[in-house]
Amino acid sequence: FVRRFPTLRALARASRAEVLKAWQGMGYYARARRLHRAARHLVDARGGQWPRTAEDLERLPGVGPYIARAVAAQAFGEPVVALEANGLRVAARWTGERGRIDRPEVRTRLAATLAGEMIGQPPGRFAEAVMELGETVCTPRAPRCPACPVGRYCRLRTEGLDPGRIPARRPRSRRPTHRGSIVALIRQGRYLLQRRPMDGLLGGLWEFPGGHRKGRERPEATARRELREETGLLAGPLQHLGSIRHSYSHFSVELDLFRGPPKPLDVPTPPGRRWLTLSEARRLPLPRATEKAFQRLEDRASPGSGSRPGRGHASPPGATGVPARRSPRRRTPS
Ligand code: SF4
Structure with missing residues (x-):
């Protein structure tokens, strides 16, 4: 630095x-x-x-x-x-x-x-x-x-005091684990990424849509709900690529990673989001858990959207973007 x-x-x-x-x-x-x-x-x-x-x-x-x-x-x-x-x-x-x-x-x-x-x-x-x-x-x-x-x-x-007792400290609390799902939405070899709000945890870093699991919700249901709430988009068939674990300073995350195309495929790009190949996305600032998700996507490369990564267009012809129902919000960092 x-x-x-x-x-x-x-x-x-x-x-x-x-x-x-x-x-x-x-x-x-x-x-x-x-x-x-x-x-x-x-x-x-x-x-x-x-x-x-x-x-x-x-x-x-x-x-x-x-x-x-x-x-x-x-x-x-x-x-x-x-x-x-x-x-x-x-x-x-x-x-x-x-x-x-x-x-x-x-x-x-x-x-x-x-x-x-x-x-x-x-x-x-x-x-x-x-x-x-x-x-x-x-x-x-x-x-x-x-x-x-x-x-x-x-x-x-x-005075022969015990160094194990001095200095006295507040007892440490256990680091909580937040569980959630993230969606690697893929179209023509490019993934949809969004930037976290500037203020707050991991502010300004880019990641996949996703967030916390609610109650007894299934991981795929969380993925679809979070995608819809954050971007206004729906997903087609989703492939589960396992979970990503990462520990931050005060908590850990365990995120189920799903990959699949948007539905319909030619949906306009939500404002503030970008369709990027993994190598393009790696030039942006990324949280560590998102880097791990990228690695998992490469390890489990599959035709997915029907085209090879890195060969597609950023947006379909004529796409000008539609208002997202919600902008990226504070949530489980990925
Ligand atoms: S090492 Fe620390 S505890 Fe030991 S004599 Fe020095 S200041 Fe005291």
Whole structure:
């Protein structure tokens, strides 16, 4: 990503699709969109100049307290403490903190303690040192206390506390699995793809129509209903190509993949959708689950629509598009 956009201006000049494509596979797509917005704001409103304080940095799109403080300390030498996961762990153990580190008041307390220790130190180097200590010595499961350069002053070590209990965290909830169906609607070797809404999960990425299963609905019924609701189109005979599984950061998806032609075959293209060969579609930003669906389609290649992939026309002659009953909406990402 950094090779592709080596400067602020290069990132600001890029289209959103280019940014999302370069980010593809790294997850957390909202970060790419916010980075892009921030770059444009910095170039358009500030002549390409960075704010130099944590307070001003935090006004940029997508910049929260941690990033603002880390950049202010490390790039501009502002004496502020930035605590990420490693730093929080070190600070909690060092002070014997029993409170949960996801609580704001605990974080504030830990940051204030470290700020007291930082006086007279270069802020950037201090921040790096704390992070590195957490990465290399004060590790989550087995801290190497005898090798620790600050062990003599550490309450966890001097009081014999349990590193498995400090830092305290909120119990983890199980990652839910969302089940649904997706439809690879094929006509003359091209598949119908649509773009997810810009704001929200996987915003701006392209995928097949589809969505969540309702109650005891059969997978094919879900596929047909979602296709109709999202695009206004009906499908002819559908072939089931198995299910696609993918885990995102906070949930997993299990999607039944169906392939088949639209009914009638020469239906106009719904607004905002495109008929594309798989190789054309691969130039667009895609969610990982959609990439997996593409692979499945290639593995299970069949005549399907009666023509070879990549040899058809984008739309039948005369097709001008009809209003879709619904635009792509927030739903199970594919
Ligand atoms: S002494 Fe052990 S627990 Fe304390 S900061 Fe060092 S590595 Fe972490």
